Amino acid sequence: MNSVDLNGIGMTSQRTRERLIQRLVDEGIRDQRVLDVMRTTPRHLFLDEAMAHRAYEDVALPIGYQQTLSQPYIVARMTELLLERGVPQRVLEIGTGSGYQTAVLAQLVPEIYSVERIKPLLQRARQRLRQLKLRNVQVSHADGALGWPERGPFDGILAAAAPQRIPEALLEQLAPGGRLVIPVGEETQFLHVVDRSAEGFETTVVEPVRFVPLRPGTVR
Ligand code: SAH
Numbered sequence: 001m002n003s004v005d006l007n008g009i010g011m012t013s014q015r016t017r018e019r020l021i022q023r024l025v026d027e028g029i030r031d032q033r034v035l036d037v038m039r040t041t042p043r044h045l046f047l048d049e050a051m052a053h054r055a056y057e058d059v060a061l062p063i064g065y066q067q068t069l070s071q072p073y074i075v076a077r078m079t080e081l082l083l084e085r086g087v088p089q090r091v092l093e094i095g096t097g098s099g100y101q102t103a104v105l106a107q108l109v110p111e112i113y114s115v116e117r118i119k120p121l122l123q124r125a126r127q128r129l130r131q132l133k134l135r136n137v138q139v140s141h142a143d144g145a146l147g148w149p150e151r152g153p154f155d156g157i158l159a160a161a162a163p164q165r166i167p168e169a170l171l172e173q174l175a176p177g178g179r180l181v182i183p184v185g186e187e188t189q190f191l192h193v194v195d196r197s198a199e200g201f202e203t204t205v206v207e208p209v210r211f212v213p214l215r216p217g218t219v220r
Contacts, residue, residue, distance in 0.1 A: 099125030
């Protein structure tokens with residue numbers, strides 16, 4: 001990768017990116033750490049060339065295999081919620097997809113463990129994360145509904161695909177003091193935040209969202 005790729009030109013230029021950040025602010029994103037990281041993370045590198053010119057629009061975009069790179073607003077919102085009560089040390093991400101959300105997280109949190117069920121997506125994401133020299137990320141080809149028991153417990157868990165009900169394994173692998181941010185539902189989905197304390201779990205329903213479904217098993 002050369003510097004032109006990283007910095008972008010035309011529709012991927014710094015000015016185009018700045019417009020996106022202003023839009024996130026207008027939509028209510030307040031965490032300056034999140035805005036700063038998203039300002040400098042090259043979202044166009046997480047898309048196929050045919051889609052790259054739309055990288056700094058605030059929309060979800062196709063990444064193949066019927067999956068999408070999440071809308072920047074929702075990446076910002078979920079990351080902000082994950083950091084709200086302090087920076088978690090170890091974070092589990094479910095649904096690596098393009099690796100964009102992973103890259104944002106990796107610049108804000110010490111350790112990221114990311115799970116993806118579609119192998120070709122995971123391989124490409126791993127390559128991109130390596131190119132960007134984000135070395136605090138471990139990825140795994142697995143069903144994220146099972147969490148990543150060998151690496152848990154986690155201080156934060158973030159899911160980019162929606163189950164109909166929150167998988168038990170994710171609650172089990174959430175450390176006391178930890179927070180889970182996850183979309184829940186089928187046609188109508190809501191973003192849920194689950195905080196674990198010594199006493200138990202406390203759930204807050206945040207806002208309506210639209211995610212691809214969390215699917216069982218893995219794809220080679
Ligand atoms: N954050 C990603 C979002 C990708 S879309 C990005 O911005 O690119 C959600 C991803 O979740 C898809 O890649 C899909 O394959 C994956 N996924 C769905 N169910 C899963 C499961 N049970 N385990 C792991 N990944 C899953």
